[in-house]
Structures are given as C-alpha cells and as structure tokens.
Amino acid sequence: MWESEEMTYINQHVLNNLFYILVSIFFFYFLYDHVRFFQQKKAHQHVxxxxxxxxxxxLCMKYPIYIAPDCVHDLRQVPFLIGTFYGGWAVSVPLLLILLVARFMMYGYEFITVAVYVMMCLCGSLFSLFFQQLTRKQRLVASAAMTFLLAIAATVLAVAISDFQVTESYVVDFILVPPVAMLFIVFIIETLREALFIRSKAIKLEKMEVVSQLAASISHEIRNPLTVVKGFMQLMKAKDISAETKEQYMNIALEELNRACMIIDDYLTFAKPFPEKIETLHVERELEKVIDMLRPFANMYGVQIVATLMPATMEGNAQYFRQCFLNIIKNGIEATTNGGKVYVDAHADGKTVTIVVRDEGEGMTKEQLARFGEPYFSTKEKGTGLGAMVSIRIIEMMNGTWRIQSEKGRGTTMTVSFSLLEK
Structure with missing residues (x-):
C-alpha cells in the first residue's frame, strides 16, 4: 500500500517538472512564430x-521531486542545458546567474551548487558549438549523452570537494532520469523547429510557383501578338503590295500591339501595390460610368445591360474600382449570346454595399468554376484569364469579398461586397 502511494506521489512531481519545461518550450515557439521582432535578430531570440x-x-527548484527520504531532486538542469546547447554562451551565462540567485534565495548558499553548475555552463557552452552543427537525429543522441556525462562529472566533482554520499536513489534520479528527460524535450524541440522550417519553405515554394506561372504566362501571351506583328511587318516589305493592303496589315499589327499593351497593363495592375489615394466613392455613379463605357461594346454583341443601382457610398480608389467592374461586366457580355441580358444590381444592406453582376451566358462547369481567376484559365478562345485575376486582386486590396456562382447553360452570377461608408 505504501509503495503504490509513494510511486504515484513520485510520478506526479516528475510530470510537474516536465510540464513546466514543455510549456516554456511551446510558449517560446509560439512567440517566435507570431512576433516578427524575435525573428529579426539572433540576439532577440536569445533574450x-x-x-x-x-x-x-x-519552478523546478520551487516544486522539487521527492524521491525518497534521503533524496530531494528536481529537473532544473534540463532547461539550463537546453538553453546552453541551443544558445551557447549568450544564453548559458544569464541562465547560470538566474539559477544561482534563485537557488540562494530559496535554500541558501552552497559552494557545491556553484561548482557543479559553473562546470556545466563551461562544458555545455563549448559543446554548443559542436551541437548546433549536428543533424536532427544526432542532436537527440548527443544531448542525452552529454547530459549523462555532465551528471557523472558533477557527481565526481561533488565527491571530490565535499563529503558527498552517492546513494542508489541519487544514481537513478540525478544521473539516469535527466538524460531521458533531455532526450524527450530535444525531440519536441526538433519536431517544432522542423515544422516551422517546412512551413517556411512551403511558403517560399508557393511564391516561386506563382512567379514562374506569371513569367510563363507573360512570355506566352506577349509572344503571340508580337509574332503576328512580325509577320505582317515582313509582308509589308514586299514591293508589289498595294497601299490598301499595306494599310490593312498596319491596322492588324496595331491591334495586336494594343492587345500586348493591355496584357502588360493587367499584369502590372496585379503586381503593383494598391495606391495610397483613398477617396469616397458613390457606387451608383461609378457603376453608371462603367456601364456607359461598355454600352457600345454590348450593342456590338447584341447584349442589353439592365442596371438597378441604389445610392451607396464606400471608401476606395475610383480608378481601380472602375477597372474591376469593367472586367467583370465585360466578361458577362462576352459570355452572353446575342439577344441576352447582363444584370447589374447594387444595393446597401446594413453595413455592407453589395454589387451583383449576373449574365445569361453559357455558364461554367464545377471544374471551370474552381479555376476561376487563374492566369492561364479562360473560357474564351483568346482569353488570358487576367481580367478575372486582376478584378479579384482589386477586390481583396479594397478589403472586399467576392462569391461566384455558375451553372452550365444557366449563366454566371458574381457577387461582390464592400464595407458601407455610413454618412
């Protein structure tokens, strides 16, 4: 009965000491991951x-492990050695001072404590230079082995300078338990470090993939009109060509050059930062300007624009706002067959202004809908997908939200919401 109660009592205090250390490790990586200040310099990480x-x-010294009547122990050397191995001199010396001051305030001065932990500080700091060059698996073994060797060295030092008794409980709890605890803690640390590294690498790879996609798309889309221009310029060098044919070739070449300029402008809009000029926008007036610009284009396609615009105000950039909905409504017109309609509805509801653009076009499948906004993807034969990509970019830069719904043969509905500017 006594043995079972004693074993439970021991486990509780061991787990408490491990809990203190684990929480501190998780808290360190939480702050390191979320506070940019600690990522800027090595000195900030050391602090x-x-x-x-x-x-x-x-806490380990304040709430020790009561192993036996002749043995009161704690795991203070584990956080001390962790800081020493991973931080070197810059961390070990301040931790040594904190440990000694706290130890003397709680239990009084003892020379053996100073001698043991100064020895650990010196040896651990020198070992840190080698430790930080090891691989993940090597660090696990090296940390446990070094902790075991330092425990042996501390025991020899204690026996040499004082009348120190080495008991069986001391061997188990001062020499064998700390290396096991160190192995467990270092495994947690290395797992967290690896997770942060993998996430950082994944973010960089994702950015590089976007850049490569944009570069490939630019070269592909610009090459086509330039090839056309080059071909017609070569045809214009012929001596027997008529003036009328030469003018026709010139017009086609100019159209292709204008198309190349539009593609470059779209990419620049996507890449450059949002302008600082923020103004009060009257949503109905801005949309009326866009619709007036697109009416000749809609008439050419035989499409009617039906607008229902309620007064609403918001903050944003007028030029970008018009460009965004110019792309969205233009896409709706191009998707609608002759005789169809494109509906533009704007209304304010609570604290939100909502703009809905609905067309009676052919719509999109679920697969096409999932790819909406990609630079390569377009349902049009000569489309680049840049118009939709730029529109989404502008909506997000103006802190808006968007939702698209489409069904094959039933048309497409684009819903965009912005924060309403209350008068």
Missing part, C-alpha cells in the same frame, strides 16, 4: 529563450 527557460528553471 526570448532566456526569459522562457528561466521560468521552468525556478
């Missing part, structure tokens, strides 16, 4: 590491 590890260092 954070000292602050996080000093807490379990003190």
């Amino acid at each position: 954070l590491l000292i602050a996080c590890l000093s807490v379990p260092l003190i």
Whole structure:
C-alpha cells in the first residue's frame, strides 16, 4: 500500500517538472512564430529563450521531486542545458546567474551548487558549438549523452570537494532520469523547429510557383501578338503590295500591339501595390460610368445591360474600382449570346454595399468554376484569364469579398461586397 502511494506521489512531481519545461518550450515557439521582432535578430531570440527557460528553471527548484527520504531532486538542469546547447554562451551565462540567485534565495548558499553548475555552463557552452552543427537525429543522441556525462562529472566533482554520499536513489534520479528527460524535450524541440522550417519553405515554394506561372504566362501571351506583328511587318516589305493592303496589315499589327499593351497593363495592375489615394466613392455613379463605357461594346454583341443601382457610398480608389467592374461586366457580355441580358444590381444592406453582376451566358462547369481567376484559365478562345485575376486582386486590396456562382447553360452570377461608408 505504501509503495503504490509513494510511486504515484513520485510520478506526479516528475510530470510537474516536465510540464513546466514543455510549456516554456511551446510558449517560446509560439512567440517566435507570431512576433516578427524575435525573428529579426539572433540576439532577440536569445533574450526570448532566456526569459522562457528561466521560468521552468525556478519552478523546478520551487516544486522539487521527492524521491525518497534521503533524496530531494528536481529537473532544473534540463532547461539550463537546453538553453546552453541551443544558445551557447549568450544564453548559458544569464541562465547560470538566474539559477544561482534563485537557488540562494530559496535554500541558501552552497559552494557545491556553484561548482557543479559553473562546470556545466563551461562544458555545455563549448559543446554548443559542436551541437548546433549536428543533424536532427544526432542532436537527440548527443544531448542525452552529454547530459549523462555532465551528471557523472558533477557527481565526481561533488565527491571530490565535499563529503558527498552517492546513494542508489541519487544514481537513478540525478544521473539516469535527466538524460531521458533531455532526450524527450530535444525531440519536441526538433519536431517544432522542423515544422516551422517546412512551413517556411512551403511558403517560399508557393511564391516561386506563382512567379514562374506569371513569367510563363507573360512570355506566352506577349509572344503571340508580337509574332503576328512580325509577320505582317515582313509582308509589308514586299514591293508589289498595294497601299490598301499595306494599310490593312498596319491596322492588324496595331491591334495586336494594343492587345500586348493591355496584357502588360493587367499584369502590372496585379503586381503593383494598391495606391495610397483613398477617396469616397458613390457606387451608383461609378457603376453608371462603367456601364456607359461598355454600352457600345454590348450593342456590338447584341447584349442589353439592365442596371438597378441604389445610392451607396464606400471608401476606395475610383480608378481601380472602375477597372474591376469593367472586367467583370465585360466578361458577362462576352459570355452572353446575342439577344441576352447582363444584370447589374447594387444595393446597401446594413453595413455592407453589395454589387451583383449576373449574365445569361453559357455558364461554367464545377471544374471551370474552381479555376476561376487563374492566369492561364479562360473560357474564351483568346482569353488570358487576367481580367478575372486582376478584378479579384482589386477586390481583396479594397478589403472586399467576392462569391461566384455558375451553372452550365444557366449563366454566371458574381457577387461582390464592400464595407458601407455610413454618412
């Protein structure tokens, strides 16, 4: 009965010490991941590491492990050695001072404590230079092995300078338990470091993939009109060509050059930052300007634009706002067959102004809908998909939200919402 109660009592205190250390490690990586200040310089990381590890260092001494009547132990050397291995001199020396001051304030001065932890600080800091060059698996083994060797060295030092008794409980709890605890803690640390590294690498790869896609798309889309221009310029060099034919070739070449300029403008709009000029926009007036610009284009396609615009105000950039809905309504017109309609509806509801553009076109499949806004994708034969991509970019830069619904043969509905500017 006594043995089972004693074993439960021991496990509780061991787990408490491990809990203090684990929470401090998780808290360190939480702050490191979310606060950019700690990512800027190595010195900032050292300060954070000292602050996080000093807490379990003190708590382990304040709430020790009662192993047996002749043995009161704690795991203070584990956070101390973790800081020493990963931070070197810059972390080990401040942690040593914190440990000694806290130890003397709680239990009084003992020379053996100073000697043991100064020895650990010196050896651990020198070992840190080698430790930080190891691989993940090597660090697990090296940390446990070094902790075990330092425990042996501390025991020899204690026996040499004082009348120190080495008992069986001391061997288990001062020499064998810390290396196991160190192995467990270092495994957690390396797993967290690896997770952060993989995530950072994935973000960089994703950015590089976007850049490569844009570069490939630019070269592909610009090459086509330039090839056309080059061909007609070569044809115009012929001596027997008539003036009428030469003018026709010239017009086609100019159209292709204008098309190339539009593609470049779309890419620049997508890439450049949102302008600082923010103004009050009257949504109905801006949409009326866009619709007036597109009416001749709609008449050419035999499409009617039906607008229902309620007064509403918002903050944004007028030029970008008009360009966004110019692309969206133009796409609706091009998707609608002769005799169809494109509906533009704007209304204010609560704190939101909502703009809905609905066409009676052929619509999109679920697969096409999932690719909406990609630079390569377009349902039009000569489309680049840049118009939709730029529109989405502008909506997001103006802190708006968008939703698209479409069904094959039933048309497409684009719903865009912005924050309403209350008078």
